[in-house]
Amino acid sequence: MLKRVIFGLIAALAFAMPMFAQDAAGPMQGILQQHAKIIVKSSRKTIAPAIDAVAGSGLPQAQSVLEAWQAKDMWQRESDGLFFKAEKIDSKTYRLIDFDSGDAVAEADKRDLKQIKPNSGIRALIGTALVKFQLNDPDPARRADALASLERDADKTLLEPLRASIASEKDPELQARKRRLERLLTISYDPEEAARIAAIEEMSSDLGVDVRAALNPLVATTLKIFPGDPPDGLNVVRILRPGKDDFSRDSAYTLLSDAGLAPERITSDAIRTALAENIEDGRVAGVPVHQLSDPAKRVEAYTALAAEGRAAPYLTEAEIDEALSTHSFAEIYAEPSPAVTNAAVAALGRIATRVGMNQTLDLVLDALSLASIYFLAAIGLAITFGVMGVINMAHGEFIMMGAYTGYVVQQMIPNHTVSIIVAIPLAFAVTFGAGVALERLVIRWLYNRPLETLLATFGISIALQQLAKNIFGTQARPLTSPDWLGGAWVLNDVVSISYIRIAIFGLALLFLMLFLFIMKRTRLGLETRAVTQNPGMAGAMGINPGRVNMLTFGLGSGIAGIAGVAIGLFAKVTSELGQDYIVQSFMTVVVGGVGNIWGTLLGAGLIGSLQKGIEWLNPSNTLAAQTYMIIFIIIFIQFRPRGIIALKGRAAGD
């Protein structure tokens, strides 16, 4: 009896001793001591209970413990195995801070301490556990960080803490983010089916990629094979019948044989190998080798081999059908609840419709920006070709000259904003000069001989291109846009447009107005129109046709130079830059209708949206898009040979 009492006492004491020690050191220290072994071991596989215990302790100091642990600030005193947060005093001495009280309790020599060094895997686990505390952190920045880490990588266990933290959130922006995240986590993790469905319905008008990322796993399917009919209780999408519904017999049988449910099919390679292995005296199973170039003979020989047991039996079509008919193939949702999957499918459908509408909008914006690029490239031509009727094949090279001017200016002026401001008038001046020189030296002699003009300007174009290659080399030169043109205007997750494209759109509009102003409101415009219509009569009225032609041609060329700067900002500047745009530019002017700026605008819009539209139909292949666009234009010219807006009557000239 006494023995028993003593044993009992000893046992009780032995049990109470650590309790006693815990009490003395505080509750958090107790938890840490309980898991001391795995904390010191620091292995990602085994650490989970320790982190859960600390995080789930409900103690206010849990957060600081986890933070110290994560930051590698947790040390163990080797003399008694207690854990402390340690601060470095000097290279050898550390100040120990008790986790429970938060007071500095001792100073210790580094040699007496052991640092707990969690690896990156453990730190990530600690981070997840910390999120729960950080969601309620007084510092809004840390709350935002916690939310961001949750948005990246959510966890089932964090749904409840997140919900709990919403009500107390003061910052309205963070609260909105929390609500949104809570809905997404509800979709994925809530145990209540009804709550999940409600959340799915609620989020089905949201375009965010994260919503689709949350919904897509719900409708993920796997293709499974069942002997006989699929069992009840599975969330079946559909039953596939081999030979129907894009599910070929071949792929069905391959699935079967891969799963080991049917013998493998004998491929033609296997037949050839088996035949080659069984050649005897120039014959395989009685069939002469030279006859084996005939597939039917091969099968015959192989069947004979198989009958003799020297090869795997050849499967007949009937056997394959038999194997297929005894199995059924079904796509199964990973998500067991049909109600949830139905809701998710419906929601994804609604989202897809909205995404489609927004993509259309995005496409329209893209087409608009491409159209403004073409317009910009073509507006100079609208003057020289459209108004004056001069074919200038070197127009593309003027665009290139403008772009290179921008590049050279940028080499001299490092500030991008200033360099662009300098480059635009300079590019105008350079190409204006080049245009005037071209008009005086070459084109002047060739008015009324359009084919000759075309050829002579081809010569100029070839020469200018090679000149640019000689000066700047063949590699692409960068023309960097200023920082305020970087980035994009983001409307939502689907629709966005870069600022540089908006700027080009603006520039195109500006030039349209400039063109209209010059042609309709200035003396030069009046004289240009007069000279174009009837040079002799204009000359009789006191206009100098030579001077007017020179200036007009210079103006068209100068605008090409400015277009060059704009195009160079988003495309690489090479000697072939102009060549890439010249055919499209001429097409723009011709399709729009020669001699009418509104026609050019419409032409650019038509060509731009057409190209984007074809690219959208066949996104992998922009080369094909250009091919089909040109073919379309050739056919379009059949029906409106004079372009969209055709000049009529006397204005048409001929």
Place this chain on the structure above:
Amino acid sequence: MRKSFLAQNPSVLIFLGILGMFTLAVTVASEGLGLGLISTSFVKTLGKTLVLALIAVAMDLVWGYAGILSLGHFAFFGLGGYMIGMWLMYERTRQIVVDSMANAPIPPTDQEIVDAIGTQIFGVVGSSEFPAIWTFADSLIIQLVLIVAIPGVLALVFGWLAFRSRVTGVYLSILTQAMTLALSLYLFQNDSGLRGNNGLSGLQNIPHLDHVPQSVLSVWFLWASALALALGYLFSAWIVSGKFGSVIRGIRDNEARVRFLGYSVEGYKLLLFTTTAMMSGIAGALYYPQAGIVNPAEIAPIASIYLAVWVAIGGRGRLYGAVIGAIFVSLVSTWFTGGQAPDVNLGFYTISWVDWWTILLGLSFVAVTLFAPKGMGGLFDLWAGRRAPERHGADLGPDQGALREKEANE
């Protein structure tokens, strides 16, 4: 009494004589069959030049005589090359595949051979299936027909669309340029079925002629090219000397008047456009086996522009002018861009002709257009004592439709 065709055109006999003597001289000097004074690669260059002269004659017909500045004839040329290239490549690959499979224990089935050829040819574009356009690649006869049929049909369709809607002048030039651009962009794609930008290669190896060395083969091709040029020249001279030639010259000078006289302008133009496209296809089919490779870059619009440059420099509106232009410019080009021309040292800058030749060519082209619209062929007029009145390019009549200076001379 009508004079005979040759009496009307003494230049044809002279041309054929010079061509025959040239071919004979090259044969005698060649490595393969003669004294070995000319390297095989130069014989090939000469053969290619003769073929280029043939397409220049075609270009002269359509531009110099009918006034249609087509920037698409090099596309037809390239298509001809592709058509013969398909057979050359298929047949040669088939030989290699059959040889390599001959040692296999089991003789291959037909399907296995075709599959192996497909893998060999299309492996480079990540495919092994034969596209539909290769259906007839195994038949030399059909591919030979396609050499003229494909460019012919393309020219027929395009020409019908363009001439029907009365697209003329520079618009037509731009439209043909667009067609060329579209075709080359299409061929640049890997899934066009013609090996994308790799093109067709190894065409200098003629199947079943492995025992013939390249030095002999090059002379054979030179003969074929000379024969094609001679026949093409004769045919063109015959076309332009008859009534057909008068009508197309009339179309060039004033289309509306010819139409009002009751001629079907569109029909004449279409016939000429299609015929010259076929000539270009034949020229291409002779060119690319000598060049060894055909790829979409050959079809790019710039090639057709160079073609116009040759004809303009040689002198359009006369067949020998086109031949002279093509031979002169392409040989001089080869000389300059081949690095054989001596660099010019200006003291502060050294002009390297590899870089500066194109500029010289472009500027001389401008100069020819401005100062010598008759091109090098005009030199023969000087020699023959025919000089035009000096009018500084002004019209002879009151409006744009009137005869111009250069036309009044012909």
